[in-house]
Every structure is written in C-alpha cells, then in structure tokens.
Amino acid sequence: MQVQPRERMPEQDPQKRSRNFEEVALGYSEEQAVSEASRCLQCKKPPCRNGCPVSIDIPAFIKEVKEKNFAQALGIIKRTNSLPAVCGRVCPQESQCEGVCVLAKKFEPVAIGRLERFVADWGRKNDFQAPTENKEDKKNKRVAVVGAGPAGLTAAAELIQKGYDVTVFEALHRPGGVLVYGIPEFRLPNEVVDFEVEGLKKLGVEFKLNQIIGRTFTLDQLKERFDAIFIGTGAGLPAFLGIPGENLNGVYSANEFLTRVNLMRADRFPEFKTPVKVGAHVIVVGGGNVAMDSARTARRLGAEVTVVYRRSRQELPARAEEAHHAEEEGIVFKFLHNPLEIEGQDGWVKRMKVQPMELGEADASGRRRPVEKDCLPEWLEVETVIIAIGTTPNPLIPSTTKGLNITKKGTVVVDQERGETSLPGVFAAGDVTTGAATVISAMGAARLAAKAIDEMLA
Numbered sequence: 001m002q003v004q005p006r007e008r009m010p011e012q013d014p015q016k017r018s019r020n021f022e023e024v025a026l027g028y029s030e031e032q033a034v035s036e037a038s039r040c041l042q043c044k045k046p047p048c049r050n051g052c053p054v055s056i057d058i059p060a061f062i063k064e065v066k067e068k069n070f071a072q073a074l075g076i077i078k079r080t081n082s083l084p085a086v087c088g089r090v091c092p093q094e095s096q097c098e099g100v101c102v103l104a105k106k107f108e109p110v111a112i113g114r115l116e117r118f119v120a121d122w123g124r125k126n127d128f129q130a131p132t133e134n135k136e137d138k139k140n141k142r143v144a145v146v147g148a149g150p151a152g153l154t155a156a157a158e159l160i161q162k163g164y165d166v167t168v169f170e171a172l173h174r175p176g177g178v179l180v181y182g183i184p185e186f187r188l189p190n191e192v193v194d195f196e197v198e199g200l201k202k203l204g205v206e207f208k209l210n211q212i213i214g215r216t217f218t219l220d221q222l223k224e225r226f227d228a229i230f231i232g233t234g235a236g237l238p239a240f241l242g243i244p245g246e247n248l249n250g251v252y253s254a255n256e257f258l259t260r261v262n263l264m265r266a267d268r269f270p271e272f273k274t275p276v277k278v279g280a281h282v283i284v285v286g287g288g289n290v291a292m293d294s295a296r297t298a299r300r301l302g303a304e305v306t307v308v309y310r311r312s313r314q315e316l317p318a319r320a321e322e323a324h325h326a327e328e329e330g331i332v333f334k335f336l337h338n339p340l341e342i343e344g345q346d347g348w349v350k351r352m353k354v355q356p357m358e359l360g361e362a363d364a365s366g367r368r369r370p371v372e373k374d375c376l377p378e379w380l381e382v383e384t385v386i387i388a389i390g391t392t393p394n395p396l397i398p399s400t401t402k403g404l405n406i407t408k409k410g411t412v413v414v415d416q417e418r419g420e421t422s423l424p425g426v427f428a429a430g431d432v433t434t435g436a437a438t439v440i441s442a443m444g445a446a447r448l449a450a451k452a453i454d455e456m457l458a
Contacts, residue, residue, distance in 0.1 A: 006108040007036040014328035018299050021185045021267055024325060025089070030068070033118040037066035039103065040110050047100040048112060053444030054080045054087075058097060058112055065115055070122045077119060082157035082200070083150065083443065085124060085192045086179060088117025091440045092319055124195045129202060136163040141457045144169060144226040146213045146397070149177020150439045151232030151430030151446040153200065158450035159230075160203045164457070167226070169211040174263065177234055178431075179439070181263040182255070184293050186300070190262075214396035219404070219426070228425050228453045231412060232446060235391045235431035241285065245342025246387070250279065250349035254286070254294045254388035261297050278303050279383020283352055285339055286388035287311065290436075292322040294386045295331045303384065305331045310338040310357050310370045338370065340377055342385055352380045393432045411435055419449025427453055 010026040011017075017024050028036065040062045048058045057076055064073035077084045093099075093113035101109035123129070143159050145152045148170035160166045174180055176193040201207065213219060213233075222229055238253030240246055257276065260266040266276035282298040284291050287309035295305045307326070309316065312335050316323055327333070334354070341353040355377045359368035398406045405413040405422040412421055412428045419427040429449040430442030 003103065003107045004035070004039060006039065006111055007032045007114075009111075009114055014325075014330075017186065018296075018329040021300055023189055024186050027121055028114055028118045033065055033115060034068060036111050037062045037115060040066070041102055043102055047102065048097040048110075051097040051100040053096065053438075053440045054447060056080050056097075056116070061119065062110065062112070062115060065119060070119055071128060073119045074123045074128065077116060080447070081116075081443070082154050083196050083439075084116050085120035085196060086150070086188060087440055087443070088113050088115075088120055089188050089192070090183060092438060094319070094321075096440070121192075124192070129199050136161065138165075139163040139457070141165070141227045142167070142225070143228045143230065143453060143457075144222045145230045145232065146219075146222075147171075147177060147232040147234060147430075147432075148175035148197075148207065149232055149234045149430065149442070150179060151234070151432075151442040152177065152230065153196065154443040154446035155230045155232060155429070155450045155453075156200055156205045157203070158447055159453060160200065160205050162450075162454045164454075165206075166204070167206045167208060169213055169217075169222075170207060170209050171212045171233075172263065173209050175207055175209070177232075178236075181259040182290070182293070184258065184262055184297050186296070187293065212396070214400040219397055219401040219423075223423075223425065227457055228427065230419075230446075230449060230453065231397065231421070231426065231428035231432055232430045232442070233394060233397065233432045234442075235393045235411075235436045237392045237394045237410070238387065239390045239392065240387055241339055241389065243339055243341055245344060245349070245352075248342055248344040248349050249347050250277065250344075250383055251342060251385045251387065254284075254290045254386050255391060257294055257386050258290070258297065261301075267297075267301060276301070277384065279349075280304060281382045282306070282384045282386065283308055283380060283382045284386045284388055285309075286390075287315070288317045288388065288390075289319060289322055290391075291386075291388035292318045292326050294388050296326055296329060298384070298386065299326075299329055299331055306334055306380070306382075307331060308334045308337050308339060308352075308354060308380075310336065311367065312336055312359060315359075315367045334380075336370065337378070338372070343379075349383055349385055350381075352382050352385060353377050354380060391431075391436045393435070409435060414449075417448065418452035419445060420452060425456070 061073040061076040098109040238255040264274035265272035282303040284295040337354040357370040360371040363369040427449040429445035
C-alpha cells in the first residue's frame with residue numbers, strides 16, 4: 001500500500017520566533033490542505049470520530065476539503081464544535097482523533113487538527129460564519145452561563161442554537177477565559193478567539209464582563225433571574241510547591257505570569273501599564289503544557305530559561321510538539337531534579353536548591369515515581385522562578401453558595417453524563433468539575449450539560 005507523506009506544517013524559524021510573539025505554526029496553504037485531505041481513507045466505521053470528544057464527523061469534513069468545498073466543511077465541523085480554530089491549534093490530536101486514525105497503524109495519521117484549523121481560518125479570512133439553519137425557534141427561557149472560557153462558550157453556543165436567551169457572565173474584561181489569559185499568542189492568537197466570540201454575539205449571546213459571580217452577584221441571585229445556570233469557571237487557582245522561599249520577590253505562579261503577559265500585555269510595557277520583572281536567568285518548575293508556555297514566553301522576554309522537572313523526559317506530560325518547539329527555541333531541560341528551597345537576597349530570588357532524583361516504582365498515574373538519589377543537592381543561579389505544577393478551581397462560588405457539593409480538591413460534584421450539580425437547575429462542566437484538563441474535554445462535557453439543560457427546560 002502506497003501512502004503519500006503527511007504534509008508538513010510551515011513554521012517560523014526558531015531563531016526568529018524566539019524573539020517575537022507571532023504565531024509559530026503558519027498553517028496550511030489551500031494546496032497543502034487539499035493534498036493532506038486526499039490521504040484520508042474515508043473509513044466506513046471511522047475510529048477518528050469516536051476519538052473526538054465532541055464527535056466531529058471527521059471523514060465528512062475532510063471529504064469536503066478534498067473537493068475544495070470549504071464552506072461546507074466548516075458547516076459540518078460547526079454542528080458539534082463551536083470553536084474549531086481554537087481546537088485545531090491547541091487540542092492534543094495525537095492522543096485523540098489522530099491517535100486512532102487507521103493510517104497511524106503503519107504510517108503517519110491524517111493531520112486532522114491541521115485540516116480543522118485550515119477550514120476555520122478560511123472562514124475567518126473570508127468573514128464566513130457557518131450557516132445556522134438548525135437554530136430552533138425562540139423559547140421564553142433564560143440561561144446564565146458563568147465563565148467565558150471553552151466550557152462556557154460551548155454551552156452558550158449550544159443553548160443559543162436551541163432558542164434560549166443566553167447571558168454569559170465573565171469575571172475578566174475580555175471573553176475567552178484560559179484561551180486568552182493562559183495560552184500565549186504564539187500558540188493561539190487573540191484575534192482567533194475574538195472571531196469565535198463575535199460569532200456567538202451575532203447569534204444573540206449577551207456577554208457581561210467584569211462580573212465576578214460570588215461577589216458582583218451570588219449564584220442564588222442569578223437563580224432568581226434565570227431558569228437555569230451553567231458553571232464553567234475553570235481551574236484558575238494555582239498550586240505551589242510549599243518550599244522555603246516561595247514568598248520571595250521574583251517568584252510567580254504560571255497563572256499570574258501568563259495572565260500578565262497574554263491578557264494584560266506586559267510584553268508591550270510601557271505601552272500597556274502592566275510590568276512583569278523577568279531576570280536574565282529563569283527557572284520554570286513543571287513539565288506540562290503550561291510549563292512549556294511559561295518557558296517559551298520568558299524566552300521571548302529575553303531570558304535564558306531552564307525547565308526543572310522531577311521525572312524523566314519519557315514521563316513529560318506536555319505535548320511532544322510543545323517540548324520540541326521549546327528545545328528548538330533554546331530552552332534547557334533539567335530532568336530528574338526536584339526543587340527543595342529558593343534562597344533570596346534583599347527580598348529577591350537569588351538561587352534555587354534542587355535535589356537529583358531517580359525513578360522508582362510506578363505510582364497511581366502509571367508513571368514511575370521519582371525518588372531522591374543518594375547524593376548532595378545542587379544550587380542553580382536564578383532571578384525569576386515560575387511555578388507551573390497545576391491549578392484547582394477558585395473556591396469563590398462554592399464558598400458563597402449553600403448546598404453546592406464539592407470534592408476535597410475543590411471541584412464541583414456533577415453527574416458525569418448530564419453535568420447536574422447538587423443544586424436544582426444548576427449545571428457545570430470543564431475544569432471546574434475535573435481540575436485542569438484539555439480544552440476539548442471541557443467542550444465535550446459542556447455539550448452534554450447543555451443538552452441536559454435543554455431537556456430539563458423543555
């Protein structure tokens with residue numbers, strides 16, 4: 001069986017892109033997209049569709065791309081995915097749709113994510129919103145969506161199409177949630193998110209910004225005004241190491257660091273009045289995608305960056321593509337080292353003590369547990385430390401709402417199939433129910449919750 005090679009995605013040169021915030025991946029040309037689409041086998045029972053958390057009809061949209069029917073392709077995607085330009089950029093396709101592609105058994109899988117991105121970008125460049133012929137007649141029911149991140153935007157898209165009046169309450173001054181405060185522009189340009197949000201506004205979704213539910217209004221007050229409530233507030237509370245010196249100046253959570261740069265444009269200070277102090281040497285602690293985003297952002301701000309991770313490269317949870325891009329941009333990885341202490345001078349970070357580690361038996365996650373090596377710790381000179389070891393949901397809504405059940409980790413307890421919480425008429429999905437996870441998994445759960453809201457109100 002002869003199969004043509006997978007089309008490579010054009011990218012910025014590493015030396016150039018490590019000094020700017022422009023998008024790294026440049027996207028397929030029309031010719032490349034059509035060529036890649038022709039690799040699809042059009043399986044009668046496509047495993048790729050089952051591998052997609054929002055069940056896009058992947059063979060159908062790829063067939064339209066092959067025939068250059070890009071508007072039809074976008075319409076197929078939009079039936080189940082309201083944020084294709086986002087998902088085409090940040091979804092871990094290698095472990096989802098592409099991971100189960102039939103071609104992947106012997107060859108490289110079809111570049112499903114890159115084709116999705118191409119179709120969505122074609123729509124944006126041509127100012128084309130997918131047709132809304134499936135939009136139902138207007139109902140006299142109102143739904144409040146709390147949070148304008150991936151879960152909230154998905155729920156709003158589903159419910160507005162069902163004919164409900166939808167109002168989204170967002171704590172920040174801009175819709176998008178983690179898409180605009182957590183993911184750097186070189187991976188996901190803000191204009192991409194803005195275009196998707198504008199599409200929802202055109203459908204009739206109302207956005208109320210700078211509205212902190214639990215402060216501006218309580219959940220109980222919203223219940224008096226709306227027939228149903230969807231909570232999609234994500235997981236924005238950072239975790240820390242709990243080691244000496246974390247309170248020194250120059251120590252950031254990844255959440256704060258990325259928010260200052262991505263949303264508040266500290267990279268363009270003093271044009272934007274948000275400073276961020278980055279020393280000549282930066283250490284990022286962690287090995288996930290957020291750690292890669294933090295390291296690559298610090299690199300673009302002029303620092304020499306080292307990622308300290310307590311396991312080996314094989315256990316690195318970040319997408320392989322993100323780690324590869326980081327290495328291309330000059331970021332150093334210090335595997336099998338664990339921070340013990342941050343030492344300061346005059347209140348500012350000066351150096352970090354790290355303990356060499358080795359891998360022992362597997363833990364509950366299936367990864368081998370890191371244990372200390374029988375040797376002395378090392379000291380690393382550093383001026384800025386960024387902690388990127390995970391996040392949990394903000395406790396504000398549960399602390400101001402009676403009867404909302406949460407777990408010990410602070411996540412909202414829901415019925416996994418319907419997203420129902422312990423409060424009648426209140427639903428939730430995404431990271432607020434699972435802890436930090438992927439954009440697409442939050443969107444898939446939000447679709448189920450929106451369906452359950454519709455069933456309840458209907």
